[in-house]
Amino acid sequence: QVQLVESGGGLVQAGASLKLSCAGSGRTFTTDGMGWFRQAPGKEREFVSAISSNGSIKYYADSVKGRFTISRDNAKNMVYLQMNSLKPEDTAIYYCAVGESASGLKNSKPKYWGQGTRVTVSS
DSSP states (O other), X not given: OOEEEEEOOEEEETTOOEEEEEEEESSOOTTSEEEEEEEOTTSOOEEEEEEOTTSOOEEXXXXXXXXXXXXXXXXXXXXXXXXXXXXXXXXXXXXXXXXXXXXXXXXXXXXXXXXXEEEEEEO
């Protein structure tokens, strides 16, 4: 049974940093794209970032480009999202996702989802 478990969310002030982690189990994801989505209160889930299987290709939503960095550790079956210079508009539940490719995730076609971790940024 495939599971994705996110951690690292919390309540921070604007300008702070957080690092989200996602641990995969049930199978290895070394040939899959991995990434992050988020859903803010009252809004639809949106793409945040994705990374290719070998880490060479990364995609970011325009709203987070330059502030967020995605990375992965295939030996640990994990993906991370380093979030710097957080803004109140980054407040959302952040979901880890796995797809056939990073570009596939960018087009919102995940195969697996995590349960989410909440990030709240106060002004």
